[in-house]
Amino acid sequence: MEHLEGKAFSEGDKNILPRLFKRYVDDIFVMLESGKEEAFLNYLNSLFPDTISFTIEKEMSGQLKTTVYRKPTHSNRYLHFSSHHPRAVMKGIIRDMVKRALDLCEPEFLREELHHIHKTLEENGYPSHFLRSVMQETIENSRRVHRNGLPGPRILLPYYK
Numbered sequence: 001m002e003h004l005e006g007k008a009f010s011e012g013d014k015n016i017l018p019r020l021f022k023r024y025v026d027d028i029f030v031m032l033e034s035g036k037e038e039a040f041l042n043y044l045n046s047l048f049p050d051t052i053s054f055t056i057e058k059e060m061s062g063q064l065k066t067t068v069y070r071k072p073t074h075s076n077r078y079l080h081f082s083s084h085h086p087r088a089v090m091k092g093i094i095r096d097m098v099k100r101a102l103d104l105c106e107p108e109f110l111r112e113e114l115h116h117i118h119k120t121l122e123e124n125g126y127p128s129h130f131l132r133s134v135m136q137e138t139i140e141n142s143r144r145v146h147r148n149g150l151p152g153p154r155i156l157l158p159y160y161k
Helices: 002-011 037-047 088-102 107-125 128-150
Strands: 021-023 028-029
Touching: 002 021, 002 037, 088 107, 088 128, 107 128
Parallel strands: none
Antiparallel strands: 021 028
16 A cells, blocks of 8 residues: 555546545545545545555544444354353453444444444344343443543553563
8 A cells, every 4th residue: 555655646637635644454534635535536546456456435414424334255253152151251342342333333333233233243142131231231331431531631651661
């Protein structure tokens, strides 16, 4: 991707290049002048047409709709409930998946994502009553934090060795 960026910005038509370009691994966030999206997309796709193909998602009303993304190769395999790990590990898996859904999903996608989590973890041996209990507890704790705010100031202390 770095090679692509170097080529794109050194050779590209300055009229279609973005005002902001941020990349994380293979995800790119770009801000362009309105109306130049397709030209920029076509330009990127012309750089290495046999090896990489870009797609575009445009914002609607000043916002991007978000949800949890899983690659097509995602296997839905998680630590099986019958494995010899402490129950706290199983609870942590459920809580982390629910927290990710709460953090990333727009309200219109949340119910579907929570259903996916429940179904997927059931397929990995998690009992339905255990899933419901931990998921509900996580959702309630999240609501309480949002309603009451975080207790006190948050202080981050870096560790240096």
